[in-house]
Amino acid sequence: MLKRHASFNWSMSIARLPAEKYYIYDMALILEGYSTCAICNQVLDKDRAYIGTPATTSNMLDDLFQMNDCGIHVDCLDAHPLKEKLTNYLERLNQLFPFDQQTCIVDGQPITNISDFFCTFLLTSDPAEALFKFNYLVINQKNIPKWKDREEFIFEVKRFLEEGKWKAFNDHPYLQNILLEMEQ
Numbered sequence: 001m002l003k004r005h006a007s008f009n010w011s012m013s014i015a016r017l018p019a020e021k022y023y024i025y026d027m028a029l030i031l032e033g034y035s036t037c038a039i040c041n042q043v044l045d046k047d048r049a050y051i052g053t054p055a056t057t058s059n060m061l062d063d064l065f066q067m068n069d070c071g072i073h074v075d076c077l078d079a080h081p082l083k084e085k086l087t088n089y090l091e092r093l094n095q096l097f098p099f100d101q102q103t104c105i106v107d108g109q110p111i112t113n114i115s116d117f118f119c120t121f122l123l124t125s126d127p128a129e130a131l132f133k134f135n136y137l138v139i140n141q142k143n144i145p146k147w148k149d150r151e152e153f154i155f156e157v158k159r160f161l162e163e164g165k166w167k168a169f170n171d172h173p174y175l176q177n178i179l180l181e182m183e184q
Helices: 063-067 074-078 083-094 130-134 141-146 150-162 174-183
Strands: 050-052 071-073 117-119 138-140
Touching: 050 074, 063 083, 071 074, 074 083, 117 141, 130 150, 138 141, 141 174, 150 174
Parallel strands: none
Antiparallel strands: 050 071, 117 138
16 A cells, blocks of 8 residues: 555555555655646646656755656656656665664664654766765764765765755755755
C-alpha cells in the first residue's frame, strides 16, 4: 500500500513499481481540470492518468527541474527521455523518509533528534559533475565539522556556483544556505 503525506491519487506509480516502495512527501498541488502537464502543457483531468511529483531540485538549470513539483500525464512521462532519471531520484528521495530513521555518514550513528538532521538532497542530476557524489548525504549537524570530505564539498559547491550552474528557484538561496551551514 502506498504511504503518503498528502491526499493524492497515485493509481499509477511513476516507475510502474509496486506502490509500497513509495513514501512521498510534499506532492505537487494539482487542480484537476485546471493544472497542466509539465511535458505536453495539456490540462490534467480524468480523461488521462497523471501523477504528481514532489520537489526534487531547487536548481532551475538542472534537467530534472522541468519535472519538479508538478503534474505529469503518465503517458507523457512514459515517453520522456528523463523518466528513468526522475524515477531513480524519486526512489532515492523515498529512502530518506522518515527522517528520524537515518544514519549519519560521519559517525555511522542514527540521527535520533530530527533537529540534527541535515541532508544535501539533489544538488545535481548530472553524473559528470563533481558535486554529483554529494547528492542525498545525511549528516548529523553536530558532526559537520568532523566530516572528512567537508572541504572538498565546500570547494565543489563554490565552483558550481561560480561556473553559473545553479539558478535558484524563487530566489531561494538553497545551495548558498547549504554552503553557509558547512562553513560554520
